Amino acid sequence: MPRSTHYFRIENSVKTLRFFHFFLLSYFFAALCTLSPSTLAKDTGNTHSALQAITLRIDNDIFAGSDRGYSNGINVGFLSQTVDSFQDSRLPSGYRRLNHGLRWLQPKGWDQYNMVLTVGHGIFTPGDWHTRELVKEDRPYAGVLVAGVTYNGRNENRMQSTGLSLGMVGPSALGEELQKGVHKLLGSETFRGWDNQLRDEVVFRLSTQRLRRLQFNPTGDDWQQDLILRTGGSLGNLVTDLNIGAEWRFGPELPNNFGSAPQLPASENTAPTRHMDYSRRLKLHGFIVTNIRGVLYDVTLDGNTWKNSHSVTRESLMTDLGIGVAGSYEHWRFAFAHYFRSREFEQQQEPPRLGSFSAWREF
Template identity: 35%
Template sequence: MPVLLSGLLLALPASAEITGPTAGAETGTLTLILENDLFYNLDRHYTNGVQAVWTTARDEVPDWTRRWARLVPFFAQDGHVRAVFSLGQNMYTPSDIEAVNPPPGERPYAGWLHGSAGLINETNRRMDQLQLTLGMVGPASLAEPAQKLVHRLTDAPRPMGWDTQLHNEPGIVITYQRAWRSELLESTGFGLDVMPHIGGAVGNIATYADAGFMFRAGWHLPADFGPARIQPSLPGSGFFEPDANHPVGLYAFLGISGRAVARNIFLDGNTFRDSRSVDRKTWVADLQAGIAVNIHSARITYTHVFRTREFAGQDEGDEYGAVAVTWQF
């Protein structure tokens, strides 16, 4: 599977006839995501994430990529194939960023600069996502200068403890997610559906299994699988397909996901070197709620995320906001 995904990095778009379970937009999509706890006047733990995601149009991949996708045993043989590429950065800090030497039990400073290549296989009612992510943890992630620059420009408190961050370490994560979409109600433009999901990840950065579901309710629901998010999170889609007869749509969503976590480098510390760490909790849950608006070729979503405590000694759970803007090209 890693060979399949790394091969995508060399893939150039190739036209293909759109056939199969659903008809959809014949364009690729660019999604920009910002996740930050300052939406709620916080500055701690998972404090910032940014990601740019390019998703190809349906079946706009070389023939050999589609043939390889058919070899993946859990992909639908009659599904459509998309390729997805992303580049992003995550940032983690203790609760008191003004302490030069954060005390034991505080979450370590850490950054994660990452790039991904993946495949999406989708039908009317199901989406499978397989993704390979490579990157760097530590000073090479550039999280320290990024946070210091933003805080200087916004006149925010200067983070003082980055000298204690995790050491440089290359990272790899293989992630798989499956989501189903089932209509519960559709009447005069109003729709309600539910999307259960299962999945997991394996790698030195993160290893976990997760499951959950999401409800959507609104008018002229687009054919997507929820808002795009930075992993780990509820699965979403960087693409969307508005109703051809009603290009303007609006929906609210509510979802929950639980994870059994076996590895989280940002809590457990470096894999091969001594570093700061905390006692990771095995069970973590996310509750998310928000709203999505699509207008012709653009979609804007806002998500409010509540996350349960991730490590021993954490006084309360975290919350942050996520904004994603998607354009069709």
């Protein structure tokens, strides 16, 4: 390869990386600024923030005693107030302009609405972390960095969630740097095969979910139960799949939403609600959740869409079973779940396990 061509490719890669990181930082900063009380007061004259909650979810297989497969993930979300429409004056002007351009994506015909802006990062690694060589029988190394917007609409016991995610897979997602930094901080060994990771590729995903809540004893008994049913799917070169699942919750005073388990394919449990409970009493409940997915494409298993890369033989049907506990205290909500998963690809030696923790701060 001529030296000039080599430099040209390096320069273009650096420009792409810088542009994408600038995009994500701008997105994150805009989410904070447009949901601040000062911005909302300027827009609407209201002194209250348009921000209803900030959400944080951390996934890590270390919680389940391993370090392979979906190794680590983090997701930060900014949840708006519950409003009457996506052009409601209680939303900042920047959000209303975004919503105007994404009218085709938004649920319609519901009583209550809200929206969520998210930034997420995921790291995927094979089981053999010692070797620098390509592990052909195991999944590719991959880092995924995405930003997204999700729109929710609900009636009393039904909800629709639609979303659009845009991001990057490959070295520009900084999976190698983030994992090495965390492992160095913890004093643990680093994975050595990142030279074999997926190549840079812009990824997107369109998603939709329908949910229904069945309450077994909604009259306020000391012990309550409900069952949340959901169906949906996604389309894109990040993931294309169909899913069906259910969550059974049990305990005193269950929350008025559509699920407690982290990692739900329904926008981090961000159901619109007008009646918030900020009790000073700790409230706990348990849940069991299951999800079945028919997977048509997953870039972290199938490899790059437009470039040559390592891949594995993906399983078409995948199942999750999660068991956990959730609770609330004053303005805080939290949940932890342990997930058991079926094999994701034919060469996988053992089914993966994963722990997921989520925390909310409501306003």
